[in-house]
Amino acid sequence: MTRVLVVEDEPALARALAITLRARRYEVEVALTGAAALDVAGRWNPDLVVLDLGLPDIDGVDVLRALRAWSGAPVLVLSARHDSSDKVEALDAGADDYVTKPFAVDELLARLRAALRRRDPVAADPVVTTAGFTVDLPRRLVLRGEERVQLTPTEWSLLAELARSPGKVVEHRELLAVLRGSAGGRPGERAVDRESHYVRVYVAQLRRKLEDDPAHPRHLLTEPGIGYRLEP
Ligand code: CA
16 A cells, blocks of 8 residues: 655644545555654654645754654645745655645645656556456556457546556546546537546446446446446
């Protein structure tokens, strides 16, 4: 599991972030101060750090510099400050990205995933092989046996999101966010893709292209009321 250290001195926000991340199968530790952050980072060796810049004891940028002295883990900065010089300072000190408070959880999660992918593109983008087909994320292609399956960009985006966490449920709203992101340039699609049934339509299309018996799917599975998962 991917380890995420959340450094945030507002207990309610820290707790909300921890719950959100754990629900998405991240392993999470929380530090409420800069000193605690450096202590936890030193013994736990996180894969990624979410770091609030405004901490009670040590300035977030100084925490970042201390961290960077020995850790290459991506750091996603949370900033309540509107002054862009703080963000520039954080980026100069080695932050990978930043999110300005208040932020949407989906945006934070998307940036977190992107930071992890940049760090380790091969591990983050696997080749997923099922009994029926292969999803090759690094090469952006799907094979049934030797034959390449033609997918629309939207179908690919949806399948890729499921394939990034094989065997794990991806929630409806995460898939909707993917659809919104991939609909680029096609106004008709963008207009209707907010409907949750749209996800179902695309999953049905994928099943027709990938499943031996689309009516009884073995790999593109529905988790009723939650979302979908790709079962290898
Ligand atoms: Ca703060």
